[in-house]
Amino acid sequence: MSNEKIQAGLDKYNASVEKAISRFPERPNLPEQRLYTPLDIKDTDYADEIGYPGMYPYTRGVQPTMYRGRFWTMRMYAGFSTAAESNKRYRYLIESGATGLSCAFDLPTQIGYDSDDPISEGEVGKVGVAIDSLADMEILFDQIDLGKVSTSMTINAPASVLLAMYIAVAEKQGVPADQLKGTIQNDILKEYAARGTYIFPPRPSMRLITNIFEYCSKNVPKWNTISISGYHIREAGSTASQEIAFTIADGIAYCEAAIKAGLHIDDFAGRLSFFWNAHNNVLEEVAKFRASRRVWAKVMKERFHAEKPKSMMLRVHTQTAGSMLTAQQPNNNIIRVALQTAAAVMGGTQSLHTNSRDEALALPTEESVMIALRTQQIVAYESGLADVIDPLAGSYYVEALTNKIEKEAWEYINKIDEIGGAVAAIEKGYIQKEIQDSAYKWQMDVESGAKTIVGVNKFQIEEEPPKGLLKVDASVGVAQCERLAAMKAKRDNEAVKAALADLKAACQDENENLMPHILNAVRTYATLGEICGVMREVFGEYEAHVNL
């Protein structure tokens, strides 16, 4: 059918719509277009812009067969209280069919403080597991074969230290570093912009990250050295386009830093991975995943002149949107998570964490985690969504939306380039302000009723307070401090002192790769707080400035 014929039909349709609307007005606050036709994607070149799975620009996915070969990794993020408790949960998840581990650390660990630091009081073991030294890490992975499992660690500012501990545990298990599979989040820029667990200022932080890239490319080649994260940017309130734009801008900054440090793009780019949010609007999310792959492929090819296909593939881990869970009628969250899972799968994710229904209230119980994992398994085995690759391609709407999100992402990336790159844009507060504005608009839309959240601003009921929530007892902190004191009394304190002095000297020499020095310190059972303390002394600490 020619475009003229389609247009003629559309004109006729639009006239009929006018009549219909005059009798039955449409709901307010809908997207500007009610219907999509071939005319909306008439300028989209199939071969150049959409293409084939496993081929540039990877719009349709990064592997040729996607889930027809193997499902995505069902990776449940878990960790709380002590290493022993978390180890129990990990082994439960593996027995339940989870195919990857994902470690949550408590806030003192994420910010490089030991459990006995006064600032850690009240926080030990609360949002994740407390890791003070290699001794805790040994317990965390007890009876888990690090040669077999793939482990993702949500750790950023002290990522180098936790990775070193993981390598050291593997050594003790007899697993060589080049066999280790997993990911460290290691994405400091989004910590400044959205998540808040930074330690050092941007420059030394970027050095630590490039040190890790370099070390792993030689010694831990199967390790994903960074998970460049839009997840938290979205959780902080951004739109879908902002999520991928700011994250890809961060990715550009990491590549530039690594290249400046003397690395070649194809030596590290294949180990970069991404982390997206799966939000409520199913089709917008699918389009976002597709657009993000296309933008990244173009960035790698056109901007960095990467040559290896692997360097151009945006591989992504996904988590369903925590901020969309409601404390009201928490069982409704099961349905939200199922829809978000469908979006992530139709978007072509490589791995997925599904949130549990009770996470707007507390950490999830074992039963809730099981439902969340079963949600993935039902989508994988029963829904048919995983049987055909990129099943929504060719939808006039999804293709047009993919184009629109891509266009908006480029506009932001260009704007950030004008400011001087992601680091400068964060230092100036530009990215934070954009996110805040979107968050505020969302909240106002919910309060005005322009946006409906079931159970929150519509269809509310009187509810009994929920029962059986998971609670981390305050005694966990006390017990952890006692274990730490006992460990310190047992270790060779002279060796610790020497390793920390060596690390300090290495920090002061900008040309030195810090990873081997950190690994040395970790092996002596120097604590996370001691190691980060040395780095704090040399590097200083970041101070945020907030413009409301």
Add this chain to the structure above:
Amino acid sequence: MEKRVRVLVAKPGLDGHDRGAKVVARALRDAGFEVIYTGLRQTPEQIAEAALQEDVNVIAMSILSGAHPHLFPKVVNLVREKGMDDVLIIGGGVIPETDIPALKEAGVAEVFTPGTPTSAIVDFIKANVK
């Protein structure tokens, strides 16, 4: 002219989730209050000191990490020790219903949980500030 109500929006502890704190801060400002936001990672001592220095009428704290049973009462005690008896102290975040009675007992005037409209916080402050 009547003095405008001054509110300190504070993030005690190590929790970096400040979407809620920033949204509330802005909503309070739009409602006509003078708002000071502390930024992340404030110790209870820093918050009490900031409240004193800024001569605020209200302290609004946000925690999503589960550290509220420890940190909220600590801030209340320090604020009262400094003689700020009239300062209204409220809190919010991911706080289980079952924890709220103990927080109120400790002197937190009201606790706002996820899903609360910002207008409810504005109304509460207007009704209770001294």
